[in-house]
Amino acid sequence: MLSTLNSLFIAAVLAGTPLLLGALGEILTEKSGNLNLGVEGMMFMGAITGLAGSYYYEQGVVKAGGDPSGVLSALIALIVSFLAGALGALIYAFLTISLRANQNVTGLTLTIFGTGFGNFFGEYIGQKAGGYVAVSEVTKNTFSKLHIPVLSDIPVLGKLLFQYNWVVYFAIVVAIIMAWVFNKSRIGLNLRAVGEDPATADAAGISITKYKYIATVVGGGICGIGGMYMSMVTTSGVWVHGCVSGYGWLAVALVIFATWSPARGMLVALIFGGLTIMRMYVNIPGLPAQIYDMLPYVATIIVLIVTSMRQSKEHAQPKSCGNNYFREER
Template structure:
């Protein structure tokens, strides 16, 4: 029983990491007052560009007679995925902030565009590669679990806490930094003011447009890294059609579950991750597999009900989220 729980915990951490990254990107976006429902699309864009960046780097080095560097390949995947996600968010920002398009429609359009973008180029690059696109073992090793001296060898706690891939720790550190940023830094507090009441923040001299653009674009880049995790870790560096498979929508649900808090996001990402892979470790005779798939969404509904009953402003969505700001109407 203990062994099953240990393996379930490890699998939950691994499955919850892309959800945490997607949720952190969306939390940053929504804190500025923008509701970007294009998380799924940005994750798809990050998934294919991250994989393609590593793949083309390896092919260029091999063609030149050299040996690819796994750390450099992983770095290229990280940067290209961030740029792709940020690019998708930049399109969203221009349409909603500058042209004042409807945020819900624009976000849904970005999801459709990003999903098509990822699957199209994934299949195209795969055909050019001779059937499917995959990185070499050198890059796969760079995304495998770490072996931290001393810490990894601690009985029980070592395997549970110190043998994950570097993206797991990257996501945790990012969540901690964001939690500090929103509660302690002046820029973070200004951003929260923009999300709550942009007219008042504008009157106080805060550049609303700049804050919204930066938060949305950087948030989109973080979502892109979450997508890169799916293609480089979840599918082991091999492009699988439709590999994000709804994780972007789960990340949006996780934002609600975490009540827009990066710190709570770490805990609920672990819970969501466990719920998504529970069928592999908990087998209840006669229970359809579809019931397991419903669990994350059922949990979200419960949290929505509880949050609504509490009516706590600290744990509620930013007031202006989803509403375009018209300075002339201030």
């Protein structure tokens, strides 16, 4: 029983990491007052570009007669996926901030665009590669369990803390940094002011456009890294059509469940991650497998209902979220 719970916990952390990254990116975006529903699309863009970046790097090195570096390959995947997600968010930001297009419609359009972008180029690169695109074992090993000498060998603590790949620790660090920035730094306080009341923030001399653009673009980049995790870890470095499979929408729900807090986002991602893989560790006789697959979405519906009933001002969505700011309307 204890062994099963330990395995479930480890699997929940691994499954919850892309949800956490997607949620963190959306939290940062919404803190600026922008409601970007294109998380799914940005994750798809990050998934294919991260995988393609590593794949083409490996192919180039091999053709040159060298041996690919797993660390460099992983770094390329990280950077390229961030840039891809940031590009999708930049398109959204230009349309909603500069042109003041409807945020909901633009976000949904970005989801459709990003999903098509990922699946199209995934299939295209796969055909060029001879059927499917996959990175080498060198890169796959870089995304496997992190081993730190001495620390990983500690009997209980070592097994509990060092059972994951480096992206898990990266996501935790990002969440901690975001929590500190929001609550302890002047930049974070200015960003929260922009999200709550942009007119007042503008009158105080805060550049609304700058904060919105930077928060939205960086948030999109973080979502892109979450997509890279799906293609490099979840599907083991092989492109699978539709690999993000709704995780972007779950990440949007996580933002609400975590009440726009990066710190609480880590716990919520763990819970939802456990729900997505529960069928592998909890077997109830006679219960169809489809019921297990429904659990994360049922939890999402319950979360939305409970959150709408709470009406807590302290943990509410930023007031200007979803509304475009136009200085002349102050």
